[in-house]
Amino acid sequence: MAHIDMRQFICRSDNFGLLIHDHVSGATAAIDAPDANAIESELRKFGRQLTHIFVTHHHADHVEGILQLKELFGCKVIGPKAEAGKIPGLDIAMGGGEKFTWAKRQVEVWDCPGHTAGHIAFHIPDELSVFAGDTLFSVGCGRVIEGTMEQMWQSVNQFKKLPAHTYLYCGHEYTMANCRFALTLDPDNWRLQARMNEVEKLRAEDKMTCPVTMGDEFKTNPYLRLDDLAIRNTLGMAEATDLQVFTEIRTRKNNFK
Ligand SMILES: [Zn+2]
Structure with missing residues (x-):
């Protein structure tokens, strides 16, 4: 499959903003919404419309931009079922083991409790990409805040099954x-x-x-x-x-x- 275009940038202080764009369908998804203005200006730079937001967990630095972006673009918000009440503007609630299709690609949802109780990750096998939010960072992992050490250990372990050539995208430049x-x-x-x-x-x-x-x-x-x-x-x-x-x-x- 022709690879999608990934645009990553730093916003707030150390959050990664990330836009994934499919040239064929024109679909563009943001992974989390740390900063609506930063995401909007990145979209405008390339003349793109935001169609989706994939939300990993409820922390403010991942959801604060959702409502403003929804207002601007009418995008659909897909996020964790177990945190549905804490994600503003959530349209589609997903849990571990569920799959959905985005721009003709299958997106797998993984449950990753530990950092927050209902944290999820998104895996797009066709694009060799996993979006880990605050569960797995490069050379690190997220702080265990709402879950137990055992849950976090199991959440992190899931990433070991990925092929070595999979790209890890995460929530922070840490x-x-x-x-x-x-x-x-x-x-x-x-x-x-x-x-x-x-x-x-x-x-x-x-x-x-x-x-x-x-x-x-x-x-x-x-x-x-x-x-x-x-x-x-x-x-x-x-x-x-x-x-x-x-x-x-x-x-x-x-x-x-
Ligand atoms: Zn977090």
């Missing part, structure tokens, strides 16, 4: 801080060192560090590498369960300065 933290657990991982160098260079030039392939994440993201012996030895947790290692890493990150 990669630099995530790399700094990951290096405390996995200091001898040369791929992580290389990612850190790349990220420093990109950020110094004000460029974005995402999307990134899942293959790169499998080699650098500590939450996808719970069985790695070097990481386990650093933590003194060689014999622990994956969930125990996940919980220790996520807890350390909460306290990392």
Whole structure:
């Protein structure tokens, strides 16, 4: 399938705005709506009409632009069933395991509880793209706010089944801080060192560090590498369960300065 056009930009302070556009049908979807004005100006730049918003979770920095964009474009809002009451302007509520068709492509919805109780992710296999919201970040994962560590661990685990050439799109530009933290657990991982160098260079030039392939994440993201012996030895947790290692890493990150 001819690839869709992805336009990503940073808005607010560190949110990714993302527009996906299909040349054939003219459909354009925003992944979340962090900032209506920033999204509108990006659309105007390319003369596009917003037809859909795919919402990952109810946090203000992901939904605040919805009503203004709906007013401007009359777009359809698709979001998490389990947070339906918290998503302004929601038209179609979807839950894990459900699928829908957008611009002739199948979109799979995954339940990803943990960061919020009803967080969902969107996967478009035909475009080799997954939209993870605040569940999985490059070299990191979201803070566990409404769910349990076990739920978040399972939510993150789902991404391990993706083909390595799938592109990960996420909700925030947090990669630099995530790399700094990951290096405390996995200091001898040369791929992580290389990612850190790349990220420093990109950020110094004000460029974005995402999307990134899942293959790169499998080699650098500590939450996808719970069985790695070097990481386990650093933590003194060689014999622990994956969930125990996940919980220790996520807890350390909460306290990392
Ligand atoms: Zn959030």
